[in-house]
Amino acid sequence: MSYEMWTEKYRPRSLDDIIDQEEIVNRLKSFVKARNIPHCIFAGPPGTGKTTAALCLAHDLYGPGYHEYIMELNASDERGINVVRETVKTFARTKSIGEVPFKILILDEADNMTSDAQQALRRTMERYTETARFILIANYSGRIIEPIQSRCAPFRFTYLPEEQIIKRILYIAEQEGLTITDDGVKAIVEIGGGDLRRTINVLQTAASTGKPIDEETVYSVVGRANPADVREMMLTALNGGFIEARNKLRELLLKYGLAGSDILAQIHSEVFRLNIPERWKVKIMEIIGETDYRLLQGSNEEIQLSALLAKFVEAGEAIRRG
Amino acid sequence: MNIPWTLKYRPRTLSEVIGNEDAKKKILEWIRQWERKPPKKRALLLYGPPGTGKTVTVEALANDLNMELVQSNASDYRTAEAIQRFAGRSSRYGTLFGKRRLILFDELGGITGSADRGGLREITKIVKETGSPIILIANDAYNPRFSTLRKSCQLVEFKKPTKTQIRRLLAKICSLEGIEAEPDALKLIAERARGDVRSAINDLQALAQGRKRLTFEDVAWLSSRDRKEVIFNILRRILYAGNVSGALRAVNEADVDLDMLLEWIYENLPYHIKDPGELASAMDMLSLADVYRGRIAATQDWRLMRYYIDFMSAGVATSWSRKAHGWTPFRFPSRIMSMSKSKAERGRLRAIGLMIGRRCHISADRAAKDVIPFLRVIMQNNPEMGMGIARWLGLDDEMIAYLKSGG
Numbered sequence: 067m068s069y070e071m072w073t074e075k076y077r078p079r080s081l082d083d084i085i086d087q088e089e090i091v092n093r094l095k096s097f098v099k100a101r102n103i104p105h106c107i108f109a110g111p112p113g114t115g116k117t118t119a120a121l122c123l124a125h126d127l128y129g130p131g132y133h134e135y136i137m138e139l140n141a142s143d144e145r146g147i148n149v150v151r152e153t154v155k156t157f158a159r160t161k162s163i164g165e166v167p168f169k170i171l172i173l174d175e176a177d178n179m180t181s182d183a184q185q186a187l188r189r190t191m192e193r194y195t196e197t198a199r200f201i202l203i204a205n206y207s208g209r210i211i212e213p214i215q216s217r218c219a220p221f222r223f224t225y226l227p228e229e230q231i232i233k234r235i236l237y238i239a240e241q242e243g244l245t246i247t248d249d250g251v252k253a254i255v256e257i258g259g260g261d262l263r264r265t266i267n268v269l270q271t272a273a274s275t276g277k278p279i280d281e282e283t284v285y286s287v288v289g290r291a292n293p294a295d296v297r298e299m300m301l302t303a304l305n306g307g308f309i310e311a312r313n314k315l316r317e318l319l320l321k322y323g324l325a326g327s328d329i330l331a332q333i334h335s336e337v338f339r340l341n342i343p344e345r346w347k348v349k350i351m352e353i354i355g356e357t358d359y360r361l362l363q364g365s366n367e368e369i370q371l372s373a374l375l376a377k378f379v380e381a382g383e384a385i386r387r388g
Numbered sequence: 389m390n391i392p393w394t395l396k397y398r399p400r401t402l403s404e405v406i407g408n409e410d411a412k413k414k415i416l417e418w419i420r421q422w423e424r425k426p427p428k429k430r431a432l433l434l435y436g437p438p439g440t441g442k443t444v445t446v447e448a449l450a451n452d453l454n455m456e457l458v459q460s461n462a463s464d465y466r467t468a469e470a471i472q473r474f475a476g477r478s479s480r481y482g483t484l485f486g487k488r489r490l491i492l493f494d495e496l497g498g499i500t501g502s503a504d505r506g507g508l509r510e511i512t513k514i515v516k517e518t519g520s521p522i523i524l525i526a527n528d529a530y531n532p533r534f535s536t537l538r539k540s541c542q543l544v545e546f547k548k549p550t551k552t553q554i555r556r557l558l559a560k561i562c563s564l565e566g567i568e569a570e571p572d573a574l575k576l577i578a579e580r581a582r583g584d585v586r587s588a589i590n591d592l593q594a595l596a597q598g599r600k601r602l603t604f605e606d607v608a609w610l611s612s613r614d615r616k617e618v619i620f621n622i623l624r625r626i627l628y629a630g631n632v633s634g635a636l637r638a639v640n641e642a643d644v645d646l647d648m649l650l651e652w653i654y655e656n657l658p659y660h661i662k663d664p665g666e667l668a669s670a671m672d673m674l675s676l677a678d679v680y681r682g683r684i685a686a687t688q689d690w691r692l693m694r695y696y697i698d699f700m701s702a703g704v705a706t707s708w709s710r711k712a713h714g715w716t717p718f719r720f721p722s723r724i725m726s727m728s729k730s731k732a733e734r735g736r737l738r739a740i741g742l743m744i745g746r747r748c749h750i751s752a753d754r755a756a757k758d759v760i761p762f763l764r765v766i767m768q769n770n771p772e773m774g775m776g777i778a779r780w781l782g783l784d785d786e787m788i789a790y791l792k793s794g795g
Binding site for chain 1: 650654658659664665667668670671672674675678679681682683685686723726727733742744745747748749750751752753754758759761762764765766768769770772773774776777779780781
């Protein structure tokens with residue numbers, strides 16, 4: 067039996083297979099029909115089908131051997147614009163031999179490039195516009211510089227509606243012969259949060275237990291995947307354990323690679339669930355807000371968040387004193 | 389609990405003193421001569437770089453030979469009268485219980501300036517007439533100030549123990565402390581100490597105390613340019629300054645990397661400041677300092693540096709009441725230790741992430757965040773599926789083993 071990640075196994079091959087994002091798909095299909103595409107920006111949250119749409123477009127345009135006519139680059143994986151420029155040069159210089167007179171370069175996470183790098187990219191795009199088309203993929207189109215935006219057709223991807231995600235889960239479950247309960251589906255949808263890649267990863271991980279997939283199975287595998295816990299860190303601090311809480315924070319930042327702002331967002335949503343006097347919840351919120359602002363200006367996330375933990379220690383002591 | 393390891397693992401007998409076999413032999417021969425009659429040179433002058441074992445050798449010797457050690461250091465004998473009081477009588481009479489005396493003048497280099505001019509002369513006089521053996525210790529025996537004194541002394545040089553000798557000592561301490569230490573980690577500490585055993589032991593304590601394991605990655609970052617003695621000194625001066633000007637002076641007088649200094653302060657604050665309110669204020673000051681660090685980076689306006697310094701030093705110093713909690717050793721910034729460790733770990737994750745990215749059309753970072761945690765769980769739940777996916781991704785054995793280990 068052969069195995070692969072289900073995100074790949076069930077990735078649509080053709081524009082016809084794509085669920086939802088109807089408007090986008092129709093526009094892309096019209097490009098295929100015309101045998102021509104402009105430079106494009108695909109913007110939207112993770113797991114909403116941006117890369118899939120680009121690959122399907124290439125498939126429908128060039129046929130099953132489309133791999134020869136496209137190149138995928140990930141801006142976060144490449145060190146510096148020079149790598150991108152050189153790769154693009156070599157790739158775009160040679161003309162395409164098929165009936166479509168250009169090749170496609172898919173540049174993922176393009177919004178992670180500095181504005182200098184984007185300027186250089188803009189020049190490259192212009193120079194090779196005869197022989198190559200660019201599809202830039204980004205979470206936020208706002209982080210793409212204006213001169214590039216004005217040269218590209220924009221496509222805005224949105225989170226998939228819940229019923230589409232449920233449909234996809236049930237489809238995969240049927241193909242794989244899984245037993246899945248209604249609350250299991252609900253839990254996966256909840257954890258996936260509209261991100262289809264994450265949704266399918268959770269489903270496959272839950273399926274790997276070999277047990278029927280219910281709510282409990284789902285939460286237990288997700289809990290094992292992300293053991294470091296923001297709530298526990300907060301409780302440790304409130305109970306006076308600054309050094310211990312600081313170590314937990316470090317683990318979240320370094321080992322699990324969470325961003326400071328992500329941790330702060332979780333702290334924010336946890337505060338209301340803490341068993342502390344109501345007025346303290348609001349007081350703590352003020353401290354969190356200030357930390358959020360300092361996080362934007364500061365240079366060291368751990369120090370900013372540790373300062374917050376020290377305030378938690380102080381608050382915990384005051385709460386215990388009544 | 390918090391006693392310095394240099395004290396805890398001080399040699400009890402001569403054989404425990406590492407290195408300097410020649411010096412130890414010479415000292416023993418000289419002291420044996422005293423059993424018959426005072427030798428021609430009634431004093432030994434031990435000299436050599438700091439941390440080579442001069443003082444501990446004398447202490448171990450007195451212990452081995454059951455002698456009473458009468459010792460004092462420079463701060464105690466700055467004047468001729470004080471020296472006369474301390475050593476004059478000791479040198480002429482035996483002890484009440486017939487134990488032989490060994491007189492030790494440590495830190496001879498500490499006698500300086502005109503006020504102490506009489507001090508060296510007095511010591512020279514005592515050396516000539518002493519009835520008990522006298523040992524003098526200095527870093528540099530050939531300092532011109534000692535020229536007269538030197539003539540009455542037999543010189544014994546202490547050399548720096550080798551890296552191997554220091555490393556073995558560190559290994560012994562680790563095993564007594566129940567710490568499993570990688571040989572390479574101890575090797576690096578030993579190398580960095582440059583023959584100074586005391587500093588090597590202090591480093592080891594700062595890095596390893598309270599831990600079960602010490603890996604090379606834990607100590608690899610040590611090769612930073614700032615000497616830790618300098619940092620310890622500044623740290624103490626900042627934390628315990630109690631006022632603005634003292635704290636600022638401590639920073640301004642030292643030439644250290646400010647970002648690193650901030651890390652040191654950040655690491656050590658909670659071990660010194662126990663009151664929650666005071667700790668919160670001090671941490672708030674570090675947070676403000678960091679905000680200015682960020683503003684400097686954003687604007688490239690280095691004039692803002694002064695506020696960075698103000699908050700991390702004066703701000704912290706005035707945040708607390710300086711209640712001491714016994715001897716608290718300074719600790720190396722563990723954040724930096726974890727960062728260098730997680731740098732290696734991130735390297736491994738990135739390599740695996742790149743492989744996943746190639747198959748799943750995502751970046752290595754996203755793969756590390758979104759796929760690897762699930763892949764680990766799959767490997768535990770269903771080894772067949774896990775291995776199948778790993779092969780499909782093209783992961784090598786080492787990568788698979790790393791994922792299985794749970795990182």
